[in-house]
Amino acid sequence: MLASRILIVEDEGIIAMDLRRQLTDFGYEVVATAFSGGQAISLAKQHKPDLVMMDIVLKGEMDGICAAQAIKDALQIPVIFLTAYSDPATLRRAKTTGAYGYLIKPFRPDELHASIEVALYKHQLERKLKQSEQWFGKTLHCISDSVIATDAEGRIRFMNPAAETVVDQRLEQVRDTPIGNLVTLLDESDRKVIENPVLKTLRNLEVTQLDCATLLVNQSGVEIPVDDGAAPILDDDGSVLGAVLVFRDISARRQMENMLRESEERFHSAFDLAAIGMALIALDGGFLQVNHAICDIFGYSEAELLKTKLQTLTHRNQQGHELSHHLKQLLADELPTFQIEVECFHKIAGQLVWTLLSASLVRNPEGEPQYFIVQIQNITNRKHAEQQLIYLATHDPLTGLLNREHFHSHLTQALSTVQRHDTKLALLYLDLDRFKLINDTLGHRLGDLLLQAVSERLRSSVRANDILARLGGDEFLVLLSDITQIGDVARITQKTIELLTQPFALEGNDLVITASVGISIYPDDGKDSHTLLMNADAAMYLAKERGKNNYQFYTLEMTERSMERLTIERGLRHALVHDELRLHYQPQVDTDSGLIIGAEALLRWHHPEWGLVYPDRFIAVAEETGLIVPIGAWVLHTACLQAKTWLEQKGPFKCVAVNVSPRQFVESNLFETIKQTLAETGLPPDALELEITESAVMQDPENTLRVLQQLQALGVRLSIDDFGTGYSSLTYLRRFPVQSVKIDRSFVMDLPNDEGSKTLVRAIIALAHELKLHVVAEGVETDAQFSFLKTQQCDALQGYMFSKPLEPQQLKIGITTAEF
């Protein structure tokens, strides 16, 4: 332990030396000896001793008392006076310096030692006390709680800055005033004045805590909510020194509490009155709190729902599993919130409710999950509307069968399944025969009813897992799955065709219809939906070509035919634009005079690579694709222009015959086209003869009749081509306004040897003449045929015997058969 350091102030050298010796003997360190007051002050500043031993009477102007005062003020170093004087005046002066000892010379060494030790101990105690006071003072200065201390009479002795702010007074202004004068306390509930807790504490010497909501009215009259309490300050012996009042401005806390309460109220009213369902749900799924809307959604009362768990209401389908998964993610803090559409059970058994469910998790301040907040909206109507839209987008509205697009996705799906199971699929492409005829003659309403009835029959003819679709018009698709034997496909198809041929009784009509079916098999005829569909279509075309009302399996040749058809279609489009079409003319000669009285315009295609292409190769494609309409218009215009030049030669030439295909009747405004062509070319109407086949008439008799009547009124001549090949020729001869019939080449071919042909040709000519119709025989190749036809008084003849079809400049009008 270090020796205490002492400064001696003594102007008598011997005494000073003696004192130094004594002090050293006691174990103190004498830092210096001063001989005057001034020297004492400067040495004290220099050495900062623990104690000063100060003589009172010193040489010089400053005595020891003044020097001690200066040292205490500047350095707070304790001083012990050493003096030979003990008169009251000196003692009084010495006392005012707060001296730590007063030794009267001469003093004993043990007296000196004891005085020094007491002084040093006392100073040390004081210093610690001061430090402690400073520490507490600073603390009180910094804390946000208000502290007011009073003496035992309740007079204010201390106030920290926080208290000064609340009461709106400085300590200096209110020191020693009774605490009751400084603050007034009110009970917030009844606004009655409450006794200051300090006074109660001083009376009872107990801690007083105010338990009511208290308002402190400060010096400015401002009311501040506080929570406060007072405690007595007791001396070690238990005597009361005063009391301390501690209070806190709780305005901010109140504000927070109010905000929280309001927010809770808002939440509760929002919760209860919300138009959408809201619920607080426990972590195990049990409903903790529900509002009216959620009860309405599920049909349960609040009490019933509170006994229920969310998982018992939700469907155990994929969305139900997703919901459970998302709730777990919320618990694991992997999601902040989520929204999901879930199908739920209504209280009414069997009734399902579609809901949009949003959920988030509430955690306590420690982060532990408490409960879920769930919002539930009833979206059943929207879902039904969506389902309706999906249905409309995927189904044919007339028959309720799948539409083309949706069938495609079903087919693709079926293909991927069948690929895994290594089985076969059969795709049936079914087209009703002559449906158009029914539609046009009996009206679209009946046509629609027929399509619906056909759909029903198709439904009844396939198994539940087979897929049916309507492609549009009168085309249907059937996908037969799990095929093991191709024979089964044939049987099912035949059964379906037969089923469709049973009459349909619709609105008093017994309608008979047939169907042509093309079949493609997976994987033999294609491995993807597009190829299978294309090939079934090709097979269906063959079924049509083979007389309709039958089915055909796809073969490779069909693809070749399809490719050919496609190539021709493309080529024809090109030909139209690039002027590759030509007309050749085959003369028609008067049987009696042998003069050329007309010519049939026959279409040729001068293909840049293929050379001359005959119509047998492309007319069918032109008809199928509708290209016959623009091509036919071109033929009409070209033939009329040519006929006009021949007419102008003033010879026997009467008219040009132009073939008109069935589709021109159906798809173009044929009458207008012809009328305009005649007007543009200047050809008289009766110099134009239109050759229409019986099939054209049969496809749409009503419409054809109407157009023919218009054309007749215009003055155009009409001829039935290929006469005799159709089955209702005679009927139509009577009904239609034709001027001419053309005996088909197939009857002329076997003349005059074949008795049947002879009989038929004879009958046709007789009948036609009976009806005042002009008769032309085509395909006349031999003299024998010519002689027979001449004998039968056939009016005109056409055939290779006279001329093959020629380019227009080769045809010499006015020459006789003899000159060919």
Ligand SMILES: Nc1nc2c(ncn2[C@@H]2O[C@H](COP(=O)(O)O[C@H]3[C@@H](O)[C@H](n4cnc5c(=O)[nH]c(N)nc54)O[C@@H]3COP(=O)(O)O)[C@@H](O)[C@H]2O)c(=O)[nH]1
């Ligand atoms: N819609 C349209 N059809 C047209 C048009 N041009 C022709 N066609 C039709 O194409 C079919 C084939 O015609 P084509 O190859 O020109 O054959 C015609 C004659 O060349 C052929 N014919 C004439 N005389 C004889 C003969 O003595 N022997 C024999 N083997 N063939 C002969 O007959 C065809 C004319 O037949 P038809 O029309 O029935 O009078 C054909 O069906 C044409 O109609 C067109 O512009 N539009």
